[in-house]
Amino acid sequence: MKTMTKLALGAAAATILLGTANAGETLDAVRAKGHVQCGISTGVAGFAFTDDKGDWQGFDPAVCKAVAAAIFGDTNAVKYTTTTGKTRFTALSSGEVDMLARNTTWTFSRDTDLKLDFVGVNYYDGQGFMVPTALGVASATELDGASVCIQTGTTTELNLADFFRINKISYEAVPIETNDEAQTNYKAGRCDVYTTDASGLAATRSTFENPDEHMLLPEIISKEPLGPLVRHGDSEWADVVRWVLNAMITAEEFGVTSENVDKMATGTENPEINRLLGSEGDLGAMIGLDKAWAWRAIKMVGNYGEVFEEFIGSETPIGLERGINGLWTKGGILYSPPFR
Amino acid sequence: MSEQYLPGEHPDLRPPVGQTGLLLWLRKNLFSSPFNIVLTILTVYCLYLMLPPLFNWAFFDAVFIAESRDACRAAGDGACWGFIEKRIGQFTFGFYPVEERWRVVLAFVLLVVALVPLLWDKCPNRRQAIWFSLLYPFIAYWLLLGGMGLEPVETSRFGGFMLTMVIGVTGIVCSLPLGILLALGRQSELHIIRWLCTSFIEFIRGVPLITLLFVASTMLNYFLPPGTTFDILLRVLIMVTLFSAAYIAEVVRGGLQAIPKGQTEAADALGLKYWSSMRLVVLPQALKISIPGIVNTFIGLFKDTTLVIVIGMLDPLGIGRASLSDIKWTGLSTEVYVFIAMFFFICCFSMSRYSIYLEKKLHTGHRED
Numbered sequence: 001m002k003t004m005t006k007l008a009l010g011a012a013a014a015t016i017l018l019g020t021a022n023a024g025e026t027l028d029a030v031r032a033k034g035h036v037q038c039g040i041s042t043g044v045a046g047f048a049f050t051d052d053k054g055d056w057q058g059f060d061p062a063v064c065k066a067v068a069a070a071i072f073g074d075t076n077a078v079k080y081t082t083t084t085g086k087t088r089f090t091a092l093s094s095g096e097v098d099m100l101a102r103n104t105t106w107t108f109s110r111d112t113d114l115k116l117d118f119v120g121v122n123y124y125d126g127q128g129f130m131v132p133t134a135l136g137v138a139s140a141t142e143l144d145g146a147s148v149c150i151q152t153g154t155t156t157e158l159n160l161a162d163f164f165r166i167n168k169i170s171y172e173a174v175p176i177e178t179n180d181e182a183q184t185n186y187k188a189g190r191c192d193v194y195t196t197d198a199s200g201l202a203a204t205r206s207t208f209e210n211p212d213e214h215m216l217l218p219e220i221i222s223k224e225p226l227g228p229l230v231r232h233g234d235s236e237w238a239d240v241v242r243w244v245l246n247a248m249i250t251a252e253e254f255g256v257t258s259e260n261v262d263k264m265a266t267g268t269e270n271p272e273i274n275r276l277l278g279s280e281g282d283l284g285a286m287i288g289l290d291k292a293w294a295w296r297a298i299k300m301v302g303n304y305g306e307v308f309e310e311f312i313g314s315e316t317p318i319g320l321e322r323g324i325n326g327l328w329t330k331g332g333i334l335y336s337p338p339f340r
Numbered sequence: 341m342s343e344q345y346l347p348g349e350h351p352d353l354r355p356p357v358g359q360t361g362l363l364l365w366l367r368k369n370l371f372s373s374p375f376n377i378v379l380t381i382l383t384v385y386c387l388y389l390m391l392p393p394l395f396n397w398a399f400f401d402a403v404f405i406a407e408s409r410d411a412c413r414a415a416g417d418g419a420c421w422g423f424i425e426k427r428i429g430q431f432t433f434g435f436y437p438v439e440e441r442w443r444v445v446l447a448f449v450l451l452v453v454a455l456v457p458l459l460w461d462k463c464p465n466r467r468q469a470i471w472f473s474l475l476y477p478f479i480a481y482w483l484l485l486g487g488m489g490l491e492p493v494e495t496s497r498f499g500g501f502m503l504t505m506v507i508g509v510t511g512i513v514c515s516l517p518l519g520i521l522l523a524l525g526r527q528s529e530l531h532i533i534r535w536l537c538t539s540f541i542e543f544i545r546g547v548p549l550i551t552l553l554f555v556a557s558t559m560l561n562y563f564l565p566p567g568t569t570f571d572i573l574l575r576v577l578i579m580v581t582l583f584s585a586a587y588i589a590e591v592v593r594g595g596l597q598a599i600p601k602g603q604t605e606a607a608d609a610l611g612l613k614y615w616s617s618m619r620l621v622v623l624p625q626a627l628k629i630s631i632p633g634i635v636n637t638f639i640g641l642f643k644d645t646t647l648v649i650v651i652g653m654l655d656p657l658g659i660g661r662a663s664l665s666d667i668k669w670t671g672l673s674t675e676v677y678v679f680i681a682m683f684f685f686i687c688c689f690s691m692s693r694y695s696i697y698l699e700k701k702l703h704t705g706h707r708e709d
Contacts, residue, residue, distance in 0.1 A: 045667065048665065049662055052426050206667075
């Protein structure tokens with residue numbers, strides 16, 4: 001028994017030692033192995049999908065690619081690990097992946113209790129409602145007595161109950177297990193309303209034969225800030241991922257696109273653009289990268305707006321409006337701290 | 341006056357109309373009673389309602405080559421097989437590097453070659469061929485993973501049908517011997533062995549496969565020091581094998597218990613040792629009657645491989661899901677699922693036909709038909 005305890009203690013100590021030895025060295029480790037190991041979802045329309053060539057594309061992998069571009073100057077220097085809602089956090093905490101970019105909601109307990117660090121928000125989502133246009137409602141407050149398709153055991157279920165209680169109206173829940181099942185039930189008319197994250201609703205709607213026969217109601221009843229995350233204990237690595245994301249947002253704010261970034265990198269009137277693209281000062285050195293890190297990320301992946309429009313914007317079948325995901329200067333809440 | 345024949349020389353006459361060929365078959369099988377007549381007519385009517393739209397959808401109105409869903413919809417109302425055609429490489433090989441895919445194909449062809457002497461006892465040069473079958477696992481390992489002159493490929497790039505085959509075939513091949521040993525262990529007269537085997541079998545059978553997969557994917561990470569990567573596919577293979585071995589063990593135990601005690605006693609009387617009596621007398625009979633159950637377990641195992649998607653491995657269903665999320669191709673889930681269903685049907689149906697063939701071949705008249 002005593003030897004067992006000793007062994008267990010020894011193993012625990014070894015784990016801790018190895019753990020601390022790893023801390024702060026993710027960037028070095030990434031450099032040494034030559035790629036970023038990025039955890040993504042197994043497929044969410046527009047957010048993560050494989051293209052005809054078998055490469056991962058989408059709004060979330062774009063963040064991984066931007067990080068790889070900033071470090072290596074190569075968007076292919078990413079290896080993807082597909083994670084499910086259940087395996088994602090273990091994959092990150094165990095060191096199987098270096099970062100997660102898979103529409104994960106930033107919450108208190110995930111940030112603290114699970115020992116993860118959310119480095120920012122790349123999409124502000126929220127729970128919304130989809131109804132057939134024929135139902136003739138314009139607002140969720142008119143949904144008194146409606147039957148609602150809802151995934152059981154999720155936060156959406158609790159949000160829904162809260163919303164209807166606050167507005168003193170009643171509803172009839174049609175509990176279902178998976179998203180696919182929800183769509184089938186909704187299409188078959190077994191419920192009047194389908195509720196989940198608004199981006200998911202838009203993606204679902206885009207797959208319908210006649211998307212125009214369905215509409216999203218204006219109410220958003222919860223906050224679901226989605227963003228990339230890393231594990232606790234390596235702030236240097238968190239800084240790299242955070243500022244790559246910020247660089248993409250700042251680039252949009254100052255009108256730097258993948259098209260004009262080469263011209264702007266030679267120097268502009270605006271000192272912040274110069275600092276961002278490395279023609280003035282040396283911000284890259286402060287996060288362990290070279291001067292041209294942001295230039296490469298923007299050149300190879302694009303600024304936030306370009307990525308948004310390419311994968312989920314209003315021109316795509318997903319058809320999401322910028323809305324609150326617009327820049328703070330354009331009525332949204334995207335706001336990157338200054339590059340200084 | 342009819343012709344005269346000598347006794348025994350009368351030529352065979354044709355049977356009366358309606359007693360032979362198609363007509364007889366029809367009458368016997370489809371119109372034998374009023375109830376059957378009604379059933380037949382109803383069935384034909386249902387087929388008439390179902391088949392034309394199905395064929396229209398799957399073939400006549402279908403689009404076989406297209407660049408995107410919109411192009412498909414513009415070209416025809418039926419199925420959009422163009423999507424499958426574009427993605428067939430992904431469905432088959434997952435993320436295996438394109439220039440290395442010949443290795444997977446070669447491994448598959450060699451698998452067929454290796455299976456022939458095992459499954460077909462009239463194979464020419466069977467003894468020599470079986471040596472190749474025994475070597476095959478090493479060859480396949482080398483071909484799929486690389487090394488020693490071949491470009492190394494990580495198992496994280498495995499996916500699609502290839503992943504299903506790797507998990508399915510490895511699980512089937514490894515779990516049969518393990519299952520037989522467990523079954524024998526459970527019958528053993530040595531208490532420790534019997535106790536160990538019984539608790540292993542009961543534990544594995546008492547836990548869902550999904551739980552074992554989660555243990556493989558998440559729990560093990562906590563026990564291993566950070567940075568050590570114990571290949572996830574290997575972990576899954578071990579779990580699937582153990583899981584299926586426990587079920588095989590119970591199926592084989594059923595077979596063992598059906599063999600009369602006299603057989604063992606007769607073997608003992610002949611002076612055979614335990615292993616010889618098992619190998620020569622008991623197991624051949626026990627396995628023969630266990631065949632349907634064993635194949636049943638294998639078919640279940642093969643289909644259970646789709647569960648690996650819960651730990652983020654992309655089997656055909658996972659590849660389908662990732663592909664369906666492509667904004668160019670959203671909304672074609674029917675095509676994808678029909679396609680994957682066909683693959684599984686072909687595999688499982690072949691297994692079941694083989695088991696029937698084996699049962700017929702080994703049928704030695706111990707039971708009544």
